[in-house]
Amino acid sequence: MGDSRATSFGAEADSYEAARPDYPFEAVAWMLERMPEGSRRLADVGAGTGKLTRVVVEARDAEVVAIDPDAAMLAKLREQVPGVPTFLGTAEALPLPDASVDAVVLGQAWHWVDPVTASAEIGRVVRRGGTLGLIWNARDDRVDWVRRLTAIMRASAAEEMLDAGGPTVASPFGPLDGERWEWRRSMTRAQLHRMAASRSHLITASESERTSIRRGMDDLFDQLGLDEESSIDVPYVTWAFRALRG
Incomplete structure (x- = not known):
């Protein structure tokens, strides 16, 4: 996770937790359904505020540990998912013993890692x-106003990777299987602004660029008739992938 944007999220941990969508239970269960019989231990890497961790806890009767390079994000995770052990670390340098877990999952995170080093x-x-x-929630840019919103905020590293053909993994993992789920989330104008504020591009942008993006978003919301009291259905696609260790 060498890109400085990858470790920028702690500055907006509250916005990340409040405005980022949760993962559909069905997608997380599918991602983990090939775990070996009797599997008992999982690691959520790049766990952030625990968006994926809490669904993994629901989906599997197993011990879960959370790992992230950002202490502020892990502090928020401990508030949201009490009892889950947390550790500082990255996908390329995990604070875990050899052959100690039955699965590793990453939510909104694989696009920040070196896939060969992280796979090893x-x-x-x-x-x-x-x-x-591996799992991502992405807004569905096939919808016109969502595509316009993305153009204002700029495409994320995850969106660029998914548009380019999706993630890749390396040895000792086999080929990736993938599935997708389409769903909608009702969001207010304020929630959409908080969602934008939690993105790495805005966190690391200059104040003038952040102001310009906020102004562009407000212009779009005015055109859509989205006032401070109303909400709009945001279409999402969840992309999930799984690979088995050889």
């Missing part, structure tokens, strides 16, 4: 036959 390091800690799961 995750392969070190995952037992043979274990699972690597």
Whole structure:
């Protein structure tokens, strides 16, 4: 996770938790359904505020640990998912023993890592036959106003990766299987602004650029008739991928 944007999110941990969408239970369950019989231990890497962690806890009767490079994000995770152990670390340098977990999952995070180095390091800690799961929530840019919103905010690194053909993994993991789920989330004008504020591009942008983006978003919302009291259905696509360790 060498890109400075990858470790910028702690500055907006509250906005990230409040405005980012949760992951559909069905997508997380699918991602983990090939875990070996009797699997008991999982690691959520790049766990952030625990958006994926809490669904993994619901989906699997197993011990879950959360790992992230940002202490501020992990502090928010401990508030949201009490009892889950947290550790500082990255996908390329995990604070876990060899062959100590049955699965590693990453939500909104694989686009920040070196896929070859991260695959090798995750392969070190995952037992043979274990699972690597990758998942993203992305706004559905096939809808005109959503496409215009993305143009104002600028496409994220994740959106660019998904548009370019999706993630890649390397040895010791086999080929990725992928699935997608389409759904909608009702959001207010304020929530959309907080969602934008939680994105790495805005966090690391200059004040003048942040002001310009906020102004562009407000112009779009005015055109849509989205006032401070109303909400709009935001179409999302959840992309999930899984690979087995050889």
